Amino acid sequence: MNSLNQIDRYLSPQIRSKIEQRYLAEINRRATLDQVIGDPNFYQNTESFPQFYSDHGVVHHRDVALQILEVLELTHGLLIPKRNAERLEFMKGYGVILALLHDPGMADFSNYGRSIHPEAASQLIFSPGFDDLFETIWDENCAYLADRLLELDKQGFLGQKPQQILREMLAMVNCHSKSKLPVAILDDLTLLRVVMQTQLSTPLPEIYATQQVQKAKRALAVAQEWQDLEEIESCAIQLNRANKELQRVKTENRESTPSSNLKRYYVDFVEESYLWLLSPIPAVQELVLDVVDTLRTLRCADSFRQRGTTLKTSGGYEIFVNHRSANAVIALRLGEDELYLLELEDSIRAGESNIYSSQITQDGDLRISFHRGSFQDQNTNRQAAYYAAIVINDIQGDGIDSFVRSSQGPQGSKNAADMKILLEGVDDNLDFTRLVHEQLGKINPQAAERVRSVPSLQKASELELRRYLQAGELIWERAKRQEILERIGRTGHQTQKIDPEAGFEGVALIYLKAGENLVEAGAPSNFVYVPLSEGLRIIPLGGYAAFPVNPWMPLGITGVIRGADRNATITAEAEVWLLMIPKSVYLSHWDYAYSLNELTDLFRQRTTSSSASAPT
Incomplete structure (x- = not known):
């Protein structure tokens, strides 16, 4: 549909x-x-021009x-x-x-x-x-x-x-x-x-004038708290002007349009309206x-409005992040034959331009990803992180806070207080999410406490991305994880150095039905898979013969390490459960090869063990 x-x-x-x-x-x-x-x-206040x-x-x-x-x-x-x-x-x-x-x-x-x-x-x-x-x-x-x-x-x-x-x-x-x-x-x-x-x-001009009075009062209160005499005097003048404007607007709007519109439906609006709420x-x-x-x-x-490659202005002009300065760039078109790239030094627009996606997960957490994390230098990386943190704070203000509810009345199965902010890693700078977390902590410490770093899914195929996000969080005890590593180790993979805690962060358990493809040839290599039973078949490119997959043997390692596309399609001939390991997790915690000495020692021990157990 x-x-x-x-x-x-x-x-x-x-x-x-x-x-x-x-x-x-x-x-x-x-x-x-x-x-x-x-x-x-436009020529007086270009930087904050709302059309952009x-x-x-x-x-x-x-x-x-x-x-x-x-x-x-x-x-x-x-x-x-x-x-x-x-x-x-x-x-x-x-x-x-x-x-x-x-x-x-x-x-x-x-x-x-x-x-x-x-x-x-x-x-x-x-x-x-x-x-x-x-x-x-x-x-x-x-x-x-x-x-x-x-x-x-x-x-x-x-x-x-x-x-x-x-x-x-x-x-x-x-x-x-x-x-x-x-x-x-x-x-x-x-x-x-x-x-x-x-x-x-209330007439709209009166609403606006009232808001300006409230804004001036807040500014005066801040100035008084800081005991800034010059600022106090300036804010007091602004408040006086705002109050005079409010009185003027109230006088001019006594016979207001809202009241006349409401009289079409109510004799007494205050007494008759919204009774059903109570x-x-x-x-x-x-x-x-x-x-x-x-x-x-x-x-x-x-708050989850268009992000990523669909981010545009109301005029339909693309907005994207500058790879050097981390500022927002807008591709302005005039007619059919003129294109102007406009760079704006605006923190909100810069932050929005680098947000790739924001969404609620199957587990009820807020997940946010970025276009890039690497800019011209470390200072700019930190500035980009600050821009991102401003926007993330705004998103969570709706994406999380909207579900905060009183303890009275019906509840969902998850409290908004337990929602996490999942910041997805960025392939070009694995440290970027840490910088964003750090900047968010300065802006909103409470929101920063919700943050968890999760693996990058930037280049995952649509099929694999959907499958991974629908899998939910893997919850296994340490002993179970250690047992899994030992079984994988028997297939030849170097698992002795893998941390059973860090190595399983971000790993998902997925289910494949007979007839489904696990991966398709030509797709990006963004996950390593470990089948927990038989049932898979590999169909290589280049006319090579298809062959079955043995359980517990990791699949897709070479493509992930090389950064190359898949060179085979893997399909399920029977139902099978698999571990799904994101590329960044694999490269950080699973990517261990044997040294020559380690491998010869392993084979020597195996030979010795086989000789000792052979019948005489």
């Missing part, structure tokens, strides 16, 4: 297309270079919709409580719709627009301009959202009109922002109701839990 088909299972292509064309395509259009060069602001930030347009919203489907599958029963298939499908559909509606406010590239875009998305849902889309979502029963609400209403459980509740649910799209709604609010339903009512009923009825409480946990996964999915 292609990506759009996955989205269109829950929202018809016609509705999706309307949302994209009405709200999202404008973001992409306004971020193209031919539009940017006509904007006077990572994509927030059509593709970004589709990507978040796909991410939310994957995150729900991975976290269901693990980081969020398990529920039946119907409820999970409801969450997927609701999540897809939220994902496609979460960033339309980013079409305003000003500081004001970017700052209040979460609230703007919420208020959009109650605006007349959204009515036709809402009615279609309701009439078409998208993702069976209407069915569930109508059934609850039929039983007299809701206390509000079901259409009104769906509109309120969609307006909770602002909850994707951790800065506007800290995750603790999701656990406090009374406070969540108040926050939603406030953000829906319902004592179990069936409605299940609905609330599904809504809130979908919001958690939306926050996580948004």
Whole structure:
């Protein structure tokens, strides 16, 4: 199933297309270079120009919709409580719709627009301009959202009109922002109701002005803590200006647009809205839990937005890391025949440009990989690590913190406090993850305590990568590991020097069914395999005869050591279990050859032993 088909299972292509064309395509259009060069602001503040930030347009919203489907599958029963298939499908559909509606406010590239875009998305849902889309979502029963609400209403459980509740649910799209709604609010339903009512009923200019007052107060508090008299005076002036602006905005917005929009649905918005959040009825409480946990996964999915080779600006321009300076480079196109490479000294964009992937694993941990770890010198390596650490701290703020929940109520099988941050090694600099860990410790010591280094999978084939990540963590006692090493040693491999602890870090246990290929000729050599039983056959390139594989004999060693592609296909003729050893683990802990003296001593002992045991 292609990506759009996955989205269109829950929202018809016609509705999706309307949302994209009405709200999202404008973001992409306004971020193209031919539009940017006509904007006077571009020449005044080029470094922070938001049109050069990572994509927030059509593709970004589709990507978040796909991410939310994957995150729900991975976290269901693990980081969020398990529920039946119907409820999970409801969450997927609701999540897809939220994902496609979460960033339309980013079409305003000003500081004001970017700052209040979460609230703007919420208020959009109650605006007349959204009515036709809402009615279609309701009439078409998208993702069976209407069915569930109508059934609850039929039983007299809701206390509000079901259409009104769906509109309120969609307006909770602002909850994707951790800065506007800290995750603790999701656990406090009374406070969540108040926050939603406030953000829906307050004019956007007043919200922005209030935020500027709060920002000025925080700056003044810091200056006072440092007893910096000059800074205190400057911050006090800024706070005074911010307060005056807030009063001006309040005066001008007494008859506000949000209030007039809300009056179309409520006589008394504060008394009548979001009553369902506080319902004592179990069936409605299940609905609330599904809504809130979908919001958690939306926050996580948004943090996993396009990475690696798909990272682009809203204008569709590729962003990548400079191999010398570790800065971000943007490939700007003007028309069809002009290409300009723009290098920006911006820590966030530099960090994002070097993140290859970020994802939740099968075990419920956060795994992050990088494009490269080696730059022009050690100082630049350290700077690149700092850039990466800034972005990782931001990702974990959603990817992990979104699943922090109060001890009351239903729980998943894994607590967010137990989630680890797995930093994947980089082939060109095996020390890079240590540097990133070190820098993260300076930024956020608590997050750094979660960090574990894991093997590089940079060049693994899609087949092997998927198989490895789905295998989960290998949990064997030391005695079991030692026994395995001894059995492998009997096939000739030098195992006496292998540490049974370090040598098995990152090693997976995988299962192959008859008829499946273990590796394919021509694929990169990124793993060594050890079959635990018979059942494999090697089919070499070059017309050589196929032959069976003996158990316990490591496979793929020469390709891993050489750095060469596979020179044979290995297929399973029967079911078989295997150890899967990543290349970096093998080269660091398993790659021991015999010296000539060691090998002759071994054969001498074997000959002596055979002679001694022979009958006379």
